Amino acid sequence: MTAQQSPPAPVMAWAERTLGPLAVLRGAAAEPPLGRAWDVVRTGDGARLQVKVALDPDAFTRETFAHRHAVPALGPGAAPRLLATSAAHLALIVTTLPGTPLTRLRLKEATLRTVHWRAGFLLAQLHQAARRTGTAHHDAPTDLPRLADEAARHLGTAGDRLSVDEQKRVMGLADRLRFVGRLPLGYIHGGPLGSSLLWSADAQLALRDFESARFAPAVLDFVDLACGPWAPQPGLRTAFFTGYGRTLGHDEELALHCLTALTAAHRLAEARAAEDKAPRTASRGE
Incomplete structure (x- = not known):
């Protein structure tokens, strides 16, 4: 092997x-x-x-x-x-846990709303667990500025996948992200929730893969879902935050909007990097 x-x-x-x-x-x-x-x-x-x-x-x-x-x-x-x-x-x-990742679920929207309600409830429990961990909070304020700093590099990699106007818009949102107000903090999962949340045949939801878990702005845990299932099905977002127990404040909404755009740019950069690498990989195998 x-x-x-x-x-x-x-x-x-x-x-x-x-x-x-x-x-x-x-x-x-x-x-x-x-x-x-x-x-x-x-x-x-x-x-x-x-x-x-x-x-x-x-x-x-x-x-x-x-x-x-x-x-x-x-x-x-x-x-x-x-x-x-x-x-x-x-x-x-x-x-190990049974179940199918959210990214691969093929369910009716009514059932998906139940899944996202439970996901919100589960994330709220994790975020609130920070009060009992005693973990240091000093790194939490650096997450958003770091992501904003990375925007220019991702745009450079993405190249012509974004127009000049689109690149300017992303950089403008990156700058706004540096100056959002005070955001609620929590002990976040930090990874892609779409692949880390598992829905099992007995209607149970579980969360795995905690290698990115840390104390940080709670809004960071909502970006993956905002870039995925919530975009075409906004009712899933409503169900999630009903389970979570609160809605987002103004500054969190702004931060989520900025982070969604930066994440899209990051994914375009990853796709371009993969394309650029593929021919070189193939040539080595010839």
Whole structure:
């Protein structure tokens, strides 16, 4: 097996010393792509688990901290359980959860509204868990200026995918983002919620992948959904914030508007970068 198909040998050895003999079911890139993850089954009792290797020490620290101090607030079955960690390998072992990511759900809108209501309720629990974590807040104010600073680089990469007027509009929104008022803070998930929220056949919703979790403006957790399912189906946004327990204030609405535009530019930049890389990859294989 290649490294992508199975955990690195030292990680697998540690996992088996910790849990007993394991068999790898499949290899997959973690979502968001801040590391790698493999589904495994413990041969002794058939328990399905996941072995994760973080991209860097910061991602390992964030996910470990989240599981120990914030994830329990979500309640049983609403998130994977942390079973073991190895700082030496930047590795974690967590339980797996059934379900389909929101990005792949094909449900009637009435059912989707229920899913998004529960998603709002679940995110509110996570955001409020910050009050119990005791985690430092000093980095929270830097998130929005950092994202604004990245806008010019993304526009440069996106190139002619955006017109001159569109580029000016994105840069104007980036500048506005630097000066929004005081925003509500929370312990955010920080990753793409569309792929991290799982809806199961028994109508349960769960949240996974906490490698980006941190104390930050809560509005950052709404951007992925605003750029995805909420755009064509605004009723899903209404259902979400009903479950969340409050609507957005004026400054949060402004921040979300700016962040949505910056995220769109970022995605265009990623698409252009992938296109530019593809021919070079193909030429190496000739």
